[in-house]
Amino acid sequence: MTADIIDGKAFAANLRAKVAAMVPAFREKAGRAPGLAVVLVGEDPASQVYVRNKHKTTVEAGMESFEHRLPADTTQDALTALVEQLNADPAVDGILVQLPLPKQIDESAVLATIDPDKDVDGFHVVNVGRLSTGMHGYVPCTPLGCVMLLKDRLGDLSGKDAVVIGRSNIVGKPMAQLLLAENCTVTVAHSRTAHLPEVVRRADIVVAAVGRPEMVKADWIKPGATVIDVGINRVPGAEPGKTKLVGDVDFAEAVEVAGAITPVPGGVGPMTIAVLLRNTLVAAHRLADVPYDEKAI
Numbered sequence: 463m464t465a466d467i468i469d470g471k472a473f474a475a476n477l478r479a480k481v482a483a484m485v486p487a488f489r490e491k492a493g494r495a496p497g498l499a500v501v502l503v504g505e506d507p508a509s510q511v512y513v514r515n516k517h518k519t520t521v522e523a524g525m526e527s528f529e530h531r532l533p534a535d536t537t538q539d540a541l542t543a544l545v546e547q548l549n550a551d552p553a554v555d556g557i558l559v560q561l562p563l564p565k566q567i568d569e570s571a572v573l574a575t576i577d578p579d580k581d582v583d584g585f586h587v588v589n590v591g592r593l594s595t596g597m598h599g600y601v602p603c604t605p606l607g608c609v610m611l612l613k614d615r616l617g618d619l620s621g622k623d624a625v626v627i628g629r630s631n632i633v634g635k636p637m638a639q640l641l642l643a644e645n646c647t648v649t650v651a652h653s654r655t656a657h658l659p660e661v662v663r664r665a666d667i668v669v670a671a672v673g674r675p676e677m678v679k680a681d682w683i684k685p686g687a688t689v690i691d692v693g694i695n696r697v698p699g700a701e702p703g704k705t706k707l708v709g710d711v712d713f714a715e716a717v718e719v720a721g722a723i724t725p726v727p728g729g730v731g732p733m734t735i736a737v738l739l740r741n742t743l744v745a746a747h748r749l750a751d752v753p754y755d756e757k758a759i
């Protein structure tokens with residue numbers, strides 16, 4: 463058996479096109495474009511690439527992009543002051559502080575400063591609470607993207623056995639909440655889970671978000687299961703001095719057992735920014751009091 467490859471790159475392109483198609487009607491009604499502010503502190507190379515891509519895709523979708531780049535030695539107070547300024551700016555619907563932050567900054571304190579109604583990353587505790595109690599809020603982009611891919615592949619997820627490997631606030635925990643909301647039976651596994659391969663082998667849906675290169679092996683996977691690989695690990699490549707990206711799943715092995723699988727790159731990764739644009743569009747509608755059909759995207 464060889465798995466179907468879930469093409470997240472194509473799905474994300476389609477999602478961005480749908481967002482872009484809805485922007486003109488919003489502009490017409492609100493008299494302005496949706497606006498996304500992205501804050502980058504420091505010079506982490508991967509973060510610079512992600513922030514550049516966010517700016518490019520935001521503009522391509524017809525939205526306003528406000529990019530703020532701060533030096534690596536920025537103080538907590540300076541960053542908080544910028545977030546407060548963005549909270550008060552009526553042109554800004556979505557605020558995103560790129561993670562990770564330099565070590566002198568208390569990440570949770572900064573995230574707590576973002577207005578929950580502009581928190582398009584869904585990391586504010588108010589949005590975490592809204593998600594876990596089934597209220598409308600903002601859902602973290604990567605897990606929401608994973609659920610979109612799963613529903614596209616499987617349709618109704620009700621009754622499926624899902625195992626999420628990883629318990630981070632950004633992916634593992636919100637992923638588990640979203641799968642619960644879809645009526646899956648959810649197990650959250652992590653680095654201390656006993657008999658991990660056996661636990662994973664029960665799953666119809668495996669979401670790997672543990673940050674360990676190619677950890678999930680073929681014999682961990684139930685034949686025909688749907689495998690969503692959230693890992694983005696840079697490892698030494700075949701040629702000396704070169705690197706390559708791999709996921710948390712050993713793709714070459716798992717593809718022979720799974721029913722469907724996301725590749726790395728080109729699977730979950732591109733969904734993150736596409737969902738960010740979707741969340742920004744939703745935030746703009748809510749803040750400008752323009753009705754939004756939640757089923758639209």
Ligand SMILES: Nc1nc2c(c(=O)[nH]1)N[C@@H](CN(C=O)c1ccc(C(=O)N[C@@H](CCC(=O)O)C(=O)O)cc1)CN2
Nearest residue numbers: 512558559560561562583603727728729730731732734
């Ligand atoms: N405030 C936030 N910080 C971070 C988030 C986030 O959602 N909000 N997620 C990640 C980084 N990220 C976006 O910020 C992100 C990661 C990966 C990709 C992506 O398209 N990956 C590609 C491969 C890219 C490469 O070659 O390096 C893929 O998987 O195909 C987009 C966005 C952490 N920080």
Ligand SMILES: [Mg+2]
Nearest residue numbers: 628629652653
């Ligand atoms: Mg973990």
